[in-house]
Amino acid sequence: MKQLLILSGKGGTGKTTLASAIIRLSEAKACADCDVDAPNLHLVMDYKGETERKDYYGLPKAFIDAGLCTHCGSCLEICRFEAVISGKKMHIDPRACEGCGLCERICPVGAIEMHPSVAGELRLLSDPEKGIFSTAQLKMGNGTTGLLVTEVKKQMIKASDNASLAVIDGSPGIGCPVIASITGVDMILIVTEPSLSGISDMDRILDTARRLGSDITVCVNKADTNQKMTEQIRDRCLQMDVPYTGEIPFDPEAVRIVNKGLTLADEKCPAGDAIRSVFENVMNIMNRR
């Protein structure tokens, strides 16, 4: 199975809009939403059939047994995450605890134990016609996004043995969840926008992806909103020898279609036509490799 990942660096350039349209156009039998702390792909995918839900456990977190605690303060002193809250009763702030287990280890009276902690929920949808859709939702304010992203991809791969293509919607940024989403994919499609911010963020995600040795192509969304910047992006790709796979125009119709819970491949519109051409270019490059 070949895996195509959509990334952007900058948020809001159109990853989910593009990914959802490509999933429809390619009829990919496997897809995933790796933007686990702000997932949106499910809003336009409309998968019918079974949904398998599973709690996702991050690292166990510390818990102080107030009955045993002698208030000696050892844990307070060694915790580097400011997770130990002292007061009438010493307790752990589970949002700050990163689960290193040092407090449990050094507590002289054995008052601290590590307890399992649910950090999110994994969802696996199986539509008899469309195929597999893997997604997740991280619990508010949690920090193990990279591990959850890896789980989302793992359950997609495990469930889709006969799919030839998987399309994966990524998250913005260049950190932990993005690095986890890049591992093992065959091609990254970066969608950027013609602005100073879009270019700066594209440079950083390109750098990140290249360090990991990935194959990359670039396309520009809302390309006509600043033609000068779009040309700059095109030139930059040429200089860096990154294949440039096309331009998608700003299209007010796109907002209306997405707000109906549809993808841009479901209704005729200028942005949808442009995405079709980007998709064909990307597939040509991917199939040559």
Next chain:
Amino acid sequence: MRDVITERTKMKIAVLSGKGGTGKTMLSVNLAAVATPSTYVDCDVEEPNGYLFFKPEDVRPEIVSVLVPSADPNICNGCKECVRFCKFHALAHSGEHLIVFEDVCHSCGGCSLICPLNAITEHPRTVGVVESGRSGEVTIHTGRMNVGEAAGLPIIRKLMKKISESGQERIFIDCPPGSSCTVMESIRDAEFCVLVSEPTIFGTHNLEMIVELVRTFDKPFGVILNKRLDGEKDPSEEYCHRNCLPILGKIPFDHELGILNSEGKIASRENGRFFQMFKDIYDHITECVSI
């Protein structure tokens, strides 16, 4: 009343959105530009953009580093106590020496503390930088994570420390997208949160998520409805009405604003119309904070 508020001591306002690209940076940059003297803090350390608008002068960089362990091979006897202890799988023993996977280390300091032979010491490893500069009457702090790093949290912590030391001004915190630990850290000390949304079901869904986040932390908040299209329904506005959430202002989709923004220009400094628009939003925020 307004004068009293202006003379109030420090006020930290966090701008967040859940979804990326709804206009966090555009809003926080322009709010800082109309609320002078002020401070702008870029906590989107993976992809910082505010500095592209302010083009700050007199920039002073400060390196941000975390502590990572290493073992003295002359002392280490290969007992692997540290390898068994490390929950992050950052340590392994080759049979001859200790291997440290620095990029997964959480810097808890546990290994060096529990090593029976005291063979492990910690040393700093650079993960990013905080750059501080000025643009007119605005102080700018930019956090930037090094490419290839996984975690921006130490850089955000450094930024928070910086603003806790700064003087009596309005401080605008430009948060990262999402709803994970980095956002939580960015809003931790804020007195007020401004949530920016756009008129798409994606924007609305992520708005719902961060409303939950700011409520968990008991932060007072209000919503800015951005990129409004004439005559179109705004699902985010409908969500606000249904749930009686305070709307701080509405920003129309505006071609001129879009162009200025895409070229890294500060709209409120370029055009009186935009100055007034952001000033009105800022005044509305200060009214909400004073209540």
